[in-house]
Amino acid sequence: MASMGYFLEEFEDHFQAVQAARESLAVPFSKLLAASVAAIRGGNKIMLFGNGGSAADAQHIATELTIRYIKDRAPIAAIALTTDSSALTAAGNDLGFDEIFARQVAALGKPGDVVIGITTSGTSPNVVAALKTARAMGMVTAAFTGRDGGVMPTLADIPLIVPAQSTRRIQEVHILIGHLLCGALETELGLV
Numbered sequence: 001m002a003s004m005g006y007f008l009e010e011f012e013d014h015f016q017a018v019q020a021a022r023e024s025l026a027v028p029f030s031k032l033l034a035a036s037v038a039a040i041r042g043g044n045k046i047m048l049f050g051n052g053g054s055a056a057d058a059q060h061i062a063t064e065l066t067i068r069y070i071k072d073r074a075p076i077a078a079i080a081l082t083t084d085s086s087a088l089t090a091a092g093n094d095l096g097f098d099e100i101f102a103r104q105v106a107a108l109g110k111p112g113d114v115v116i117g118i119t120t121s122g123t124s125p126n127v128v129a130a131l132k133t134a135r136a137m138g139m140v141t142a143a144f145t146g147r148d149g150g151v152m153p154t155l156a157d158i159p160l161i162v163p164a165q166s167t168r169r170i171q172e173v174h175i176l177i178g179h180l181l182c183g184a185l186e187t188e189l190g191l192v
């Protein structure tokens, strides 16, 4: 079957991305976990956002935290800024697409919140603008990114840069890291 070569190559590429990420993301992941634990214990929340597949990742992760991941337990405060079509269209229409997340961060964010921008390129202007707003307001800024990290190494307090080049591979590691954050938070917070 002609497609079998493609199938095997994609799996191999995925394995390599996951393996490289296990080495390079352990330290930034532990920083993100510590910041998230401190935020939730302090009555703060986690906010997530991104475009396209990363928008889906943001709402996927927020839902695991607020509703359920592995076990039944108390909710963990998290919100995706990608789901309110009224806010997104009004911000896009009235302020510009680059402001769709920044405006929500300014409205909903509090000092001590953890803000996670998800961008494979590290350069999407609406993600960049929201992280700048969050930083100016005293939130902890994290980025799930890839390639060279774009502007995230200097913009985010905690950049998690997946050592892969393609958007799809980077996204596959992003959702793995998101799941790990959910599971580790359940354990660290001792929630039942």
Ligand SMILES: O=C(CO)[C@@H](O)[C@H](O)[C@H](O)[C@H](O)COP(=O)(O)O
Pocket: 051, 052, 053, 054, 118, 119, 120, 121, 122, 123, 124, 127, 167, 168, 171
């Ligand atoms: O999911 C995919 C491709 O796998 C796309 O929807 C992708 O997320 C979109 O092209 C995004 O606009 C890419 O933005 P970014 O990751 O560079 O911030």
Ligand SMILES: [Zn+2]
Pocket: 053, 167, 168, 171
């Ligand atoms: Zn995708």
